[in-house]
Amino acid sequence: MYHTVSYAFRNDDASIMTVDSVGWQNVSHPEYRCSSDARPDSGHVVFQYTLSGQGYLDIGGQTFSLSKGHALVVKVDDEHCYYYKEEGKQPWEFVWINIRGEEASRIWNLVIEKEGHVISRNADSPLIQELWNIIRLINQEKVTDRYRLSVQVYQWLLTLVQSSRDAEKDIGALSVNAIEKCKRFLRDNYASPITLDLLAQHCEINKHYLCRLFQRSEQTSPLAYLKDRRIEAALTMLRTTELPISLIGQKCGFESPSYFGKVFRQYMSMSPTEYxxxxxxxxxxxxYYE
Known part of the structure; x- marks a missing residue:
């Protein structure tokens, strides 16, 4: 039938988000089905990652295959069913975590909006490795305290959000190198006059293509990123030096005191003097604005 290594936690504390259940499972019989209409854990969310074999997810009128490297991301309250149907073939091996708490539901909405109900991750990715770490803590170190487990779950959820955003802006290794080169140049030279032409020349890339890559990767433009760095530097100088405000604006790359004051007010809703x-x-x- 199937073999299970799993851990469940039961308490009435609804004030924190934490683990309901977590574990590893190896399914080899088509009787395995998890349907939302037969579940008692309303309000929970489920992440289930395929290590080998294949399962299936029915949701929103569609059927998704869950092959190696793919995970389902579902809310128990949403109508769905995930199951195994390959009797006599390779078993479906997976790790999963079931989480309760309003914050988990909110994060699930963010991930589903970006990637849908089925996401892809490498087995050695931080997201999957941290899930194994939660299982290890319970299995080997006998950690069962709900507050410590809550800390681990929050950390894992932050990794999920970050990896989801990284997947959304996946632009390839060469493009990532170009963006990092661009950002490093902007951070190191914020005090100098910088144009898109100069930036593109430094990065050895077409300026229009650079802008598109930067927007996709950082959700902002190169010049807006530069402006953030200039304001960060100005804020620090205003608080840690006695330099005249006009000189601070000049040292931070602003072309005139009036423009410095205008941009500063856009960020802080006050003048440099007031700050x-x-x-x-x-x-x-x-x-910092990053």
Whole structure:
């Protein structure tokens, strides 16, 4: 039939998000079916990653195959069914985690909106390795405290969100190198006059293509990224030096004091002078926009 190594946690604490169940399973019989209309765990979310073999997911009027390297991402309250139907063939081997808590449901919405109900990840990716780590903590270190498990789940969910965003902006290794080269140049030379032509020349890439790549990767333009770095530098200088404001604007790459003041107000809703004096509300030596 099938063999299971799994762990479940039962308590009445609804104040935190944590693990309901997690484990590894090896299915070899078509009787294995998980249907939303037969589940008692309303409000939960499920992630199930195929290690080998193949399963299937019916959701939204479509059927998706769950082959090696693919995971289903479903909310228990959404109508669906995932199952195995390859009797006599390779078993369906997978790891899964079932999470309860409103924050998990919110993150599921973000991932499903970006990637759908079936996502692809490598077995050695941080997302899958961290899931194995949760299983290891329970299995080997006997961690069962719901608060410690909650910390692990939050960390895993952040990895899921990050990997989902990375998958959305997947642009290939060469393009990633070009974007990193561009960002490094902007960070190192924010005080200098920089144009798209100069930036494209440095990165050895067409400026229009560079802008498209940068927008896809960073969800902003190269010049907007540059402006963020200039404002970050100005905020630090205003708080950590006694330099005149006009000189700070110049050192941060702004072409005139009036333009510096205009851009600064767009970010902080106050003038550079007001920010320098307003240490109670903004007691920070630095503010970052990445």
């Amino acid at each position: 320098r004096l307003n240490k109670l509300e903004f007691p920070y030596e630095a503010i």
